[in-house]
Amino acid sequence: MSFLLTIHLIAALIWVGGMFFTHFVLRPSAEFLPLPDRINLWAKVLQRFLTMVWLAIIVLPVSGYWMVFSYYGGLNDLALHINIMQIIGWIMMAIFIYVYMGPYKQLKIRVKEELFPEAGMFMLKIRRLVGINLLLGSFNVAIAVAGRYLF
Numbered sequence: 001m002s003f004l005l006t007i008h009l010i011a012a013l014i015w016v017g018g019m020f021f022t023h024f025v026l027r028p029s030a031e032f033l034p035l036p037d038r039i040n041l042w043a044k045v046l047q048r049f050l051t052m053v054w055l056a057i058i059v060l061p062v063s064g065y066w067m068v069f070s071y072y073g074g075l076n077d078l079a080l081h082i083n084i085m086q087i088i089g090w091i092m093m094a095i096f097i098y099v100y101m102g103p104y105k106q107l108k109i110r111v112k113e114e115l116f117p118e119a120g121m122f123m124l125k126i127r128r129l130v131g132i133n134l135l136l137g138s139f140n141v142a143i144a145v146a147g148r149y150l151f
Contacts, residue, residue, distance in 0.1 A: 001067065001070075001071050004063045004066055004067050004070075005063075005067065007059055007063050008059070008060060008063040008064055008067070009144075010059075011055070011056040011059040011060050011063070012056070012060060012137070012140070012141065012144075014052055014053075014055075014056050015052075015053050015056040015057075015060075015092075015137060016134065016137035016138060016140075016141060018049050018052065018053070019130050019133060019134040019137060020134060020138075022045065022049065022130065023127070023130060023131060023134055026045065027127065030042070035116045035117070035120060036114070036116045039107075039111060039116045039119045039120060039123065040111065042107075042123055043107060043108065043111045043119075046104060046107070046126070050096075050099075050100055050104065053096055054100075057093045057096060060089060060093075061089070061093075064085075064086070064089070068082070079147070079148060079151065080147075080151040081143050081144075081147025081148055081150065081151045082147070084143055084147065084151075085140050085143050085144060085147070088136050088137075088139065088140045088143075089140065091136060092133050092136050092137060092140070095129055095132060095133050095136075096133065098129070099125075099126055099129050099130070102125075103122045103123075103125040103126045103129070104122070104126060106122045107119050107122040107123060107126065110122060
């Protein structure tokens with residue numbers, strides 16, 4: 001159980017912490033860059049970060065459901081906070097997949113074609129969706145820590 005919980009938490013920290021860093025540290029710090037440099041920076045950052053998120057969205061459900069079926073006796077009698085975490089997690093994964101397959105794919109095309117104002121529009125969409133996922137992920141972390149005491 002400790003190994004599964006550890007890798008589960010590390011995957012969540014990488015995803016949620018990465019979103020926090022990009023949203024509150026990198027984005028404001030890169031605002032002074034000229035648009036082409038800023039968009040190129042974001043394209044490189046997102047390429048690396050989204051690869052890590054793909055790994056996280058494999059590790060999170062595998063480790064989570066492994067714990068559910070190995071230690072909690074399956075899905076029937078789960079505590080409410082675990083069910084809430086599952087729902088939020090699946091919503092976050094759906095948002096991520098949409099970002100990756102939609103706006104991020106379009107961003108890469110625009111960057112390759114050096115259409116930086118258009119790429120900036122897709123960055124705005126990505127930023128908004130990452131903000132939503134950051135809120136959901138932060139709420140999920142809070143539930144993971146305090147949920148057993150609240151529900």
